[in-house]
Amino acid sequence: MIIETLNLTKLYDGKPGCRDICLSVSKGQVFGLLGPNGAGKSTVVKTLLGLLRPTDGQGTVLGQPLGNRQARRKIGFLPENFRFQEWLSGRELLEFHGALYGLEPRYLKERIPVVLEMVGLLGREKERIRSYSKGMQERLGIAGAMLPDPELIFLDEPTSALDPMERKGMRELIKNLRSQSKTVFLNSHLLSEVEMTCDYVAFIKDGIILDQGRLSNFTGGKQVVSLRYTGSPRILESIRAVSREVSSDDALVQVTVASKDLIPVLASIVVQNGGSLYEMTASGFSLEDVLMNIMGEAADDCHCTPHHSRAAE
Numbered sequence: 001m002i003i004e005t006l007n008l009t010k011l012y013d014g015k016p017g018c019r020d021i022c023l024s025v026s027k028g029q030v031f032g033l034l035g036p037n038g039a040g041k042s043t044v045v046k047t048l049l050g051l052l053r054p055t056d057g058q059g060t061v062l063g064q065p066l067g068n069r070q071a072r073r074k075i076g077f078l079p080e081n082f083r084f085q086e087w088l089s090g091r092e093l094l095e096f097h098g099a100l101y102g103l104e105p106r107y108l109k110e111r112i113p114v115v116l117e118m119v120g121l122l123g124r125e126k127e128r129i130r131s132y133s134k135g136m137q138e139r140l141g142i143a144g145a146m147l148p149d150p151e152l153i154f155l156d157e158p159t160s161a162l163d164p165m166e167r168k169g170m171r172e173l174i175k176n177l178r179s180q181s182k183t184v185f186l187n188s189h190l191l192s193e194v195e196m197t198c199d200y201v202a203f204i205k206d207g208i209i210l211d212q213g214r215l216s217n218f219t220g221g222k223q224v225v226s227l228r229y230t231g232s233p234r235i236l237e238s239i240r241a242v243s244r245e246v247s248s249d250d251a252l253v254q255v256t257v258a259s260k261d262l263i264p265v266l267a268s269i270v271v272q273n274g275g276s277l278y279e280m281t282a283s284g285f286s287l288e289d290v291l292m293n294i295m296g297e298a299a300d301d302c303h304c305t306p307h308h309s310r311a312a313e
């Protein structure tokens with residue numbers, strides 16, 4: 001595992017920043033940590049990076065204990081609230097960050113143009129950072145995180161300052177990293193971005209992981225189906241036998257089914273009972289729907305138990 005934790009806990013003056021965090025992140029995954037402001041996302045990331053010392057629990061990153069210096073050389077990190085020296089040029093900043101990584105000047109000479117091209121800043125590296133837009137500065141920060149060709153990249157709200165075209169470029173960059181078997185750990189409030197890039201997700205609230213697992217297990221299951229038909233009352237009775245979540249008025253019936261496989265079953269029910277089907281539409285649950293449902297549920301016990309993980313599903 002690239003990241004593995006068991007009941008990892010960080011307290012601030014006795015109050016939990018995060019508590020009993022159990023995560024397993026495999027090589028080549030794009031892993032999304034989701035939750036509201038103050039949920040504990042940044043505390044988790046800083047503890048995994050070794051910037052904060054855990055109060056309890058244990059964990060490994062790249063097979064090494066948290067904070068191990070050799071492991072940190074293989075990690076890239078872009079914090080949410082970054083600040084750069086505005087009097088430097090983009091290239092000078094990357095050279096400075098490269099020196100902090102302990103990278104050789106010869107390596108940086110070849111690597112800096114590569115990472116600048118990755119983020120769409122090649123040709124702008126001689127300009128002073130004070131002239132960069134917020135989006136350009138964010139892309140420069142991502143270039144800095146990519147300098148050591150890391151095996152693991154932590155991105156904290158990486159698209160918050162980007163325009164739609166820049167976000168598309170960021171998605172392509174993350175997909176390219178995944179194709180190279182890089183592992184990306186992503187914190188983001190932009191659920192549409194997470195939905196388009198992440199393989200696995202974990203939901204955190206009040207410092208506690210409420211649920212986690214493959215993204216498709218959360219968004220690819222239940223379907224809401226709307227039907228407009230005419231026919232006998234037997235049709236509605238048969239539909240209720242398929243799903244308990246049924247609402248209807250004179251013109252429209254809405255049914256929530258457990259999977260896409262039941263959608264043609266609903267059409268067959270109407271036809272086989274002598275009805276006429278005029279309209280049928282289906283939509284899955286969005287990540288926003290899932291997030292709101294999970295955040296609204298009470299978590300009785302958030303230790304590492306099967307009840308709190310869908311990772312194996």
